[in-house]
Amino acid sequence: MSELLSNIAECIEFGKINKVAPFPPQMKGQDGADELTRQALDEGISAQRILTEGLMVGMEKVGIKFRENKVFVPQVLMSAKAMSTAMIHLKPFFLSGEVKEKGTFIIGTVEGDLHDIGKNLVSMMVEGNGWKVVDLGTDVKAEQFVSAIKEHQNAFVGLSALLTTTMVSMEKITKAIKEAIPEAKVAVGGAPVTDDFRKKIGADVYSPDPQGLVEYLNAQVA
Structure with missing residues (x-):
């Protein structure tokens, strides 16, 4: 049973989506995250264990x-695709409450910025670690973030920006969130963002990579 879970983790780590997927070459012709997750459920392994001992282990690596x-980035996107494929089988267990989510994470690329690869990577990493992700998309205004936080009580929020010109929006949005919901925890990230900038605008956390954010979030609910 544990071998099956470690095989799922390996599929996530190396981006093996399903049996017919040619990537990665060293796993050609082998079952992927799709088949192995279904097999694990058929063998009576709980969705919670598949998530924590399979998907989350792979995503952390x-x-x-x-x-x-x-x-x-291309390899991470393949891993994310493998994880999404496996999650399709687990979604019903999330909806029924059998799998407990750690919390909710709201994310969006800030107003004026249409870049979404970084945001999507973060979303996949966070979701793969057992969080519910509410993705607001790109070019997201302050009021959209505020309304999403009000709708999802106690959610954490992440602001993404790739352009130096949209860092102004990041500051404006952070201030609007803090005014409306002072206790909200705001994470910021993206190529031009630094920890000094985070301090300047009053956000709570900055990470240069998705894993750092995941570790921060997990520590908040540990």
């Missing part, structure tokens, strides 16, 4: 490799 520049 990818996150650490990405932080250390051992893998790059």
Whole structure:
């Protein structure tokens, strides 16, 4: 049973989506995250265990490799795709309450910025670690963030920006969130963002990579 879960983790780590997927070459012809997750459920392994001992283990390994520049965006996107494929089988168990989510994370690319690869990577990493992700998309205004936080009580929020010109929006949005919901925890990230900038605008956390954010979130609910 534990071998099956470690095989699922390996599929996530290396981005093996299903049996017919050609990537990665060293796993060609083998079952992927799709088949193995279904097999695990058929064998009576709980959805919670598949998530925590399979998907989350694989996503953590990818996150650490990405932080250390051992893998790059295309590989992480393949891992995310493998995870999404496995999650399709687990979704009914989330909806029924059998799988407990750690909390809710609201994310969006700030107003004026249409870049979404970084945001999508973070979303996938966070979801793969057992969180419910509410993705507001790109070009998201302050009031949209505020309304989402009011709708999802106690949610954490992440603001993404890739352009230096939209860092102004990040500051404006952070201030609007803090005024409306002072206790809300705001994370910021993106290529031009630094920890000094985070302090300047009054956000709570900055991470240069998705894994750092995941570790921060997990520590808040540990």
